[in-house]
Amino acid sequence: MGMTRDPRTIAVSQGIATDTAFGSVVPPLYLSSTFAFQGLGDQPRYEYSRAGNPTRDILGTTIAELEGGAGAVITASGTAAVDLFLSLLRPGDLVVAPHDCYGGTYRLLVARQERGHFNVLFVDQGNDEQVRAALAAKPKLMLIETPSNPLMRVVDIRALTSRARDAGTRTAVDNTFLSPALQRPLTMGADFVIHSTTKYINGHSDVVGGAVVAADPADFEELSIWSNTVGVTCSPFDAHMTLRGVRTLFPRIKQQQHAAMLIAEFLNDHPAVGKVYYPGLASDPNHALAASQQAGFGAMMSFELASDAAGRNQFVSSLGLFTLAESLGGIESLIAHPFSMTHRAMGEEAMGVAGITDRLFRLSIGLEFEGDLIDDLKQALASMQS
Ligand SMILES: *Cc1c(COP(=O)(O)O)cnc(C)c1O
Secondary structure (H helix, E strand, O other), rough: OOOOOOHHHHHHHOOOEEEEEEEOOOOOOOOOOOOOOOOOOOOOOOOOOOOOOOOHHHHHHHHHHHOOEEEEEEEEEEHHHHHHHHHOOOOOEEEEEEOOOOOHHHHHHHHHOOOOOOOOEEEEOOHHHHHHHHHHOOOHHHHHHHHOOOOOOOOOHHHHHHHHHOOOEEEEEEOOOOOOOOOOOOHHHOOEEEEEHHHEEEEEEEEOOHHHHHEEHHHHHEEEEEHHHHEEEEOHHHHHHHHHHOHHHHOOOOOOHHHHHHHHHHHOOOOOEEEEOOOOOOOOEEEEEEHHHHOOOOOEEEEOOOOHHHHHHHHHHHHOOOOOOOOOOOOOOOEEEEOOOHHHOOOOOHHHHHHHOOEEEEOOOOOOOOHHOOOOOOOHHHHHHH
16 A cells, blocks of 8 residues: 555555455455365465464454554464464573463463473563573563553663663563554563553443464564464454454553543542542652653543551442453453462562552442543442441
8 A cells, every 4th residue: 555554544444445256345254164175276365264264363463463463363362372473482491471470371371381391480670680680591581561561661662672682682562551553662672562452442341352473574474484383373253352342452552541531540549449540640659651652641540548458348348340350451340359369370479579569449430421430439339438
């Protein structure tokens, strides 16, 4: 086309009106597991859906273009996407990961290390000394998560990727918490972007999926081959659903972060609430760094409740609009208790190091009217006093 299009346009228009069979405006869903050869010796564009599928390819192209990458491999889960990235490692190689990374990623890294697949070093990536010491060990890969889950700590993508490059270390940023609508790590020096598309990209809490975006075409090729070799590509149906979700990514996240800002301010002013972790607050220690590398502050936050276990139970059971559930990034608002839910797999010791206490709650702000969400939190906080 030779025309640069805005990411908002890419999200909506990728694959529209491209059907050559019937002129279907929306790309058709090709469920077929296999594709016909025209004759012996034929090389059809698609042969078998584990290796390649037209519906999944439209989703891959869309996510790759949104992130500014050469290509994206679409996987059956975000965890499979992290594991696909880790397939670049050989026994004896070192990967550096954040000490406060997603709980399932932590479990995966430890489990693969225990089986001798590679070595892992967890560091506080906001701590200069720890990063310096880790890179001195010449790791092959570094995984970055920013903002972190659940404490919304922000690390400097440009600084970390440039230091890693100097050490010969390749980097991936898990961009699940912000999506390409709010952060584009490849433009800041990362080699890969990882997504749990389960979250904002699909956005409707009805598909589990993932993606790895590569900046370099050769890396994309290598990961595509490996994803077929181990069979982690996602189903065409899931890809179709996720493509439907990504169409509205930009307007969804715009409204969600608008509501999140108002809710963070409300919580920050409430006497029953302790610390609020939301980089959008001017008082947040991550505010300036987040503003320098993000196009917005997103719709995830966490906060500490200044109360005992009975009060916390009362608060959660009084909520009407926030459902107590894991996951995030959907149209519906959710509340999670990382200590007993999402991060339990880390174990209490690692949670202590990361700063996750039993007083901490995480919110994923959905698309309900923001005034109703604030009213719901207000009445649930009031119920603790009575
Ligand atoms: C959910 C999540 C994952 C894992 O994705 P699944 O789709 O649940 O396998 C990885 N990283 C982050 C930051 C997540 O929130």
